[in-house]
Amino acid sequence: MIIKEIPASQTWEIRHRVMWPDKPLEFVQLEEDDLGIHFGLFAGAELVAIISCFEDHEEMQFRKLATLTEEQGRGYATLLLEHILLRARNNGIKRVWCNARVNKKEFYEKIGLIDTHITFFKSEQEYTIMEIRF
Template sequence: MKIIAINPSQTWQIRHEVMWPDQPFEFVQLEEDNDGLHFGVFDHDKLVSIVSCFIDGDEMQFRKLATLEDFQGKGIASELLKHILKLAKEKDLRKVWCNARNNKKSFYEKFGMIDTHKIFTKAGQEFTIMEVLL
């Protein structure tokens, strides 16, 4: 398993397949994708997990952390999250945050992220903002 920087367009298929399969493909293409840092985990030559990071001042938001279904439960997303938290510390950022689906909160809590209880709904999914101060 290796984590490398990837192009924004390389994230779209996994975003669509894992997170928003009922939405049009364009739904997962973010306007700000070209301003972000994107990372992928490869199992041999197959891209199996992705995340996109957006830095604004001394904060980083990560978005669209997703792993192909056949590769879930193997610690891949955990390694990807550790990678971007390490990157944030290296860049002397103050905070890392995300919009977490409510059913995924416990995953993020394992990394010291706290639920801010700022809740919203998008396309029928309920989210809460989670953050960790570095």
């Protein structure tokens, strides 16, 4: 398996299939996608997991972490998160954060992110802001 930078457009199919299959494809296309850095994890030639990162000075937000349903449970999302956290540290980023679905909070805690207990709803889904500081 390999992790490499990919164009935003290459993330959209997985975002759509995994996160919002009942919405139109455009729903998963972010206005700021062209400002982000996007990574894909490939198992052989197949793209199986993706993540998008948005840096602003000493902070980085990651968004749209997704693994194909049939490939979940193999540690791919963990590998992507470890990759971007190492990259953030090496680039002098002081805070990495995300809007985590509340039902996925434990996954992020295992990686070292801390729940800020700032919650909100979007599209009938509850989120909490999670972060890690270096």
